Amino acid sequence: MALISCPECNKEVSDKAEVCIHCGYPLRNTICIINGDKYDLSFVFTTASANPEHDKIFKKGYIIKATEQNGYDIGSLNAGALMDQIISTGIIPKSFELPYPEYVKYLNSVITCPTCKSTNVSKIGAGERAASVGLFGIFSKKINKTFKCNSCGYTW
Numbered sequence: 001m002a003l004i005s006c007p008e009c010n011k012e013v014s015d016k017a018e019v020c021i022h023c024g025y026p027l028r029n030t031i032c033i034i035n036g037d038k039y040d041l042s043f044v045f046t047t048a049s050a051n052p053e054h055d056k057i058f059k060k061g062y063i064i065k066a067t068e069q070n071g072y073d074i075g076s077l078n079a080g081a082l083m084d085q086i087i088s089t090g091i092i093p094k095s096f097e098l099p100y101p102e103y104v105k106y107l108n109s110v111i112t113c114p115t116c117k118s119t120n121v122s123k124i125g126a127g128e129r130a131a132s133v134g135l136f137g138i139f140s141k142k143i144n145k146t147f148k149c150n151s152c153g154y155t156w
Helices: 052-069 075-089 126-139
Strands: 003-005 012-014 031-034 037-040 121-123 147-149
Touching (some): 052 075
Antiparallel strands (some): 003 012
16 A cells, blocks of 8 residues: 545545545546546556556557547657656546647648648658658658648648
8 A cells, every 4th residue: 555645635645545535535536638628547547467567558558549539649758748647646637738739739630731722632651752762762852751732742
């Protein structure tokens, strides 16, 4: 049994307690609000494997998939920060503000070409990039590029 700090009154309570004995705050809250959407993170308290490091990676991946289903990609760095906070405190926070909100991308947003503003864009695939690098070497236009405009041909 370990002692944890209650997020409400900051007094020490058992990590096995359902509520804080001092203020009544529910310690086994499994709902966390990330970017305004509710997520049930009860899986964080279950054991997926005998190896704690594999367990943490699995749970971090699960948080990323859960947020992607609601249209947000919080990224590995942010999911890791949330998992580290839960592991260090033993408590799922009521809400979690992303430390790097500029990295949050709404997955359903429309991508437009920065040159001609066309929405007729496609992602440059690994095969297409490899073929271009194979033909042109370091002079390939597709090195370090992600998207290609099908209207004007611009890559970025």
